[in-house]
Amino acid sequence: MNSKVIVSIVVVIVIAASLSFAYSDLHKQKPGPSTITVVDDLGRKVTIPLPVKRVVSMDPSNTQMMYAIGAGNLLVADTSYDWWPENATKLPHVAMDNGTASVEQVVNMTPDLVLATTIQPMQIIDQLQNLSIPVLVFEPQNISNIYSDMLTLGNVTGHYSTAVAEVNHMKTVIKGVQQKIENYSRVSLLYMLWPDPIYTAGPTSFINSVISAAGGENIADNLTGAYPVISLEQIVVDNPQAIIVDNGTGISNITYFTTGNQSQVWKNISAIKGDRLLVFNVTESEWMNEPGPLTIFAVQMVAQFLYPQAFE
Amino acid sequence: MKPTNYLFTIFLVFLTIINILVSLSIGPVHISITDIVRNIYLYFFGKDPNWTVSTILFYIRLPRIILAVIIGTILGVSGLVTQTIFKNPLGDPYLTGVSSGAAVGAAIGFLTSPFLVPVLAFIFAMIAVSISFIISRSNGEVNTEMLILAGVSVSFLFSAVASYIIYLKITNLRGVIFWLLGGLYGATWTEDYWLFIALIVILPVIVYFRKELDIILIGDDQAKSLGVNTGRIKTVTLLVSSLITSLAVSAVGIIGFIGLVSPHIGRKIVGESHRFLIFVAPLIGANILLASDTIARSTPQGEIPVGIITSFVGAPVLIYLLYRRRKL
Numbered sequence: 001m002n003s004k005v006i007v008s009i010v011v012v013i014v015i016a017a018s019l020s021f022a023y024s025d026l027h028k029q030k031p032g033p034s035t036i037t038v039v040d041d042l043g044r045k046v047t048i049p050l051p052v053k054r055v056v057s058m059d060p061s062n063t064q065m066m067y068a069i070g071a072g073n074l075l076v077a078d079t080s081y082d083w084w085p086e087n088a089t090k091l092p093h094v095a096m097d098n099g100t101a102s103v104e105q106v107v108n109m110t111p112d113l114v115l116a117t118t119i120q121p122m123q124i125i126d127q128l129q130n131l132s133i134p135v136l137v138f139e140p141q142n143i144s145n146i147y148s149d150m151l152t153l154g155n156v157t158g159h160y161s162t163a164v165a166e167v168n169h170m171k172t173v174i175k176g177v178q179q180k181i182e183n184y185s186r187v188s189l190l191y192m193l194w195p196d197p198i199y200t201a202g203p204t205s206f207i208n209s210v211i212s213a214a215g216g217e218n219i220a221d222n223l224t225g226a227y228p229v230i231s232l233e234q235i236v237v238d239n240p241q242a243i244i245v246d247n248g249t250g251i252s253n254i255t256y257f258t259t260g261n262q263s264q265v266w267k268n269i270s271a272i273k274g275d276r277l278l279v280f281n282v283t284e285s286e287w288m289n290e291p292g293p294l295t296i297f298a299v300q301m302v303a304q305f306l307y308p309q310a311f312e
Numbered sequence: 313m314k315p316t317n318y319l320f321t322i323f324l325v326f327l328t329i330i331n332i333l334v335s336l337s338i339g340p341v342h343i344s345i346t347d348i349v350r351n352i353y354l355y356f357f358g359k360d361p362n363w364t365v366s367t368i369l370f371y372i373r374l375p376r377i378i379l380a381v382i383i384g385t386i387l388g389v390s391g392l393v394t395q396t397i398f399k400n401p402l403g404d405p406y407l408t409g410v411s412s413g414a415a416v417g418a419a420i421g422f423l424t425s426p427f428l429v430p431v432l433a434f435i436f437a438m439i440a441v442s443i444s445f446i447i448s449r450s451n452g453e454v455n456t457e458m459l460i461l462a463g464v465s466v467s468f469l470f471s472a473v474a475s476y477i478i479y480l481k482i483t484n485l486r487g488v489i490f491w492l493l494g495g496l497y498g499a500t501w502t503e504d505y506w507l508f509i510a511l512i513v514i515l516p517v518i519v520y521f522r523k524e525l526d527i528i529l530i531g532d533d534q535a536k537s538l539g540v541n542t543g544r545i546k547t548v549t550l551l552v553s554s555l556i557t558s559l560a561v562s563a564v565g566i567i568g569f570i571g572l573v574s575p576h577i578g579r580k581i582v583g584e585s586h587r588f589l590i591f592v593a594p595l596i597g598a599n600i601l602l603a604s605d606t607i608a609r610s611t612p613q614g615e616i617p618v619g620i621i622t623s624f625v626g627a628p629v630l631i632y633l634l635y636r637r638r639k640l
Contacts, residue, residue: 193486196497197495197497197498199487224612229490229615231372231609231615232372232497236364237341250427264367265372
């Protein structure tokens with residue numbers, strides 16, 4: 001037997017041995033005595049070793065909730081589209097707004113916990129779980145869901161009392177808004193996410209829960225799903241008293257409705273006749289679309305638009 | 313020259329009219345037939361029609377129905393031309409790169425201003441088509457074998473660019489996805505008017521060449537012996553059908569299957585000759601698209617992209633016809 005063969009066998013054995021060591025090392029951090037088990041928004045039971053010192057957020061909502069409960073300093077990485085608070089924009093970014101996230105980069109951050117959302121493919125979440133990195137998927141469907149998610153986060157990160165305080169603060173603000181508007185008759189509203197075809201916020205969307213918290217009567221709440229297309233016919237029949245246009249639709253003001261292609265239809269809609277149109281800027285749109293501590297601003301803003309008399 | 317072919321063509325015209333009337337009475341909002349008749353009467357005879365009903369009928373449904381008929385016609389006739397010229401039963405009007413070119417234009421439109429989508433889609437569709445034609449040109453005429461390969465290559469190239477833009481740059485995916493699957497939701501009278509003008513300018517050119525298309529079907533050698541300049545006719549008809557398809561795509565997005573299936577259904581009924589087929593294929597296209605769009609806009613879940621319905625309706629019809637032919 002020549003020496004080349006022996007050398008290559010030795011090399012293979014050494015590589016295999018070191019790989020298996022590395023692999024077992026990865027799995028050594030099995031949950032010790034101090035762990036916590038919580039249920040996330042997908043109903044997954046996740047066991048997290050304590051204490052949680054390094055957290056990666058893969059969604060701005062998660063980032064915002066972390067900062068709101070006073071656990072922002074635990075974040076080691078977040079997304080390319082985080083914008084609030086300012087500190088969040090300075091962290092390394094591991095997730096992109098089209099749902100892609102680099103598992104390598106996440107692992108490289110050696111997190112104790114990863115906060116994901118449903119925009120990330122399940123495979124990414126499974127990959128991380130297989131590497132013994134616990135992942136919580138948060139996808140608040142309504143405002144009370146935000147409260148429960150923040151309390152879960154508080155529980156896991158050791159910031160429970162600040163989480164309770166933040167939740168109470170949010171509840172107080174929203175209750176204050178609702179008390180102001182309760183004596184006015186409900187205003188019907190069309191929420192436009194996209195103009196052509198008209199995508200709207202359906203009954204199961206988070207936006208719908210903000211609209212109803214702000215006293216609006218969403219004309220799409222008899223449709224199905226979160227973001228259905230609403231027909232122009234239906235809008236003519238429902239004749240909404242107010243219209244909100246999300247940011248990024250290309251619509252900047254009422255001239256789209258009064259002089260655009262479909263002006264024959266729009267100009268007789270109550271909201272357009274009465275000039276009751278609100279076009280969101282980028283920040284307002286994010287308040288509306290990112291469930292979290294900033295949702296209270298969305299509720300205030302929509303309520304003020306629908307019931308200006310109540311806020312005089 | 314069967315008299316049944318005449319009858320069938322006339323029957324299709326009537327079917328289209330009935331289809332239009334039925335479609336007018338169907339939609340996400342239920343309007344009874346009596347309400348429709350009363351409001352049509354009130355609308356045209358100066359009385360005060362119900363605003364809700366007349367707006368829905370005359371500004372939402374009818375322009376959309378007319379658009380479906382026009383687009384279906386365009387796709388039917390250009391599908392027929394493509395299949396004949398390429399002598400390929402899988403030919404569809406997007407073969408020369410129209411759809412992927414338009415997709416790039418649309419993607420850029422969604423990235424900049426959604427209102428530029430139709431213009432950019434048309435421009436990029438024509439760019440893609442031009443590249444395909446330039447690659448496959450020899451001695452001033454197109455080489456169809458080259459063109460089919462050039463079209464496929466150009467399509468892949470433009471699709472890659474479109475996918476890149478959509479995947480990495482566009483955050484609001486809803487508009488793009490709906491556009492890529494096609495839909496007639498944006499229909500207005502203005503749009504109908506311009507597409508109709510384009511159709512009545514371009515369609516006669518193709519109808520004019522119907523005999524030449526028959527000769528091309530027989531073969532290039534026979535055509536030459538009959539003194540027909542196939543190269544010129546192929547170039548003209550293909551360019552014209554690509555142009556009109558680009559207009560259709562820029563208006564309603566990429567609606568699949570109509571262009572592929574309409575000529576096949578027509579051929580099974582009136583035969584291979586373009587004498588009738590040139591009228592029958594577009595009429596079939598118009599009827600399939602109109603019926604599909606009526607379904608697409610009337611589903612209780614809210615509108616779904618019409619491309620999904622055209623394939624759902626068209627594929628079984630084609631499969632049935634192929635199955636019948638196999639048995640004969």
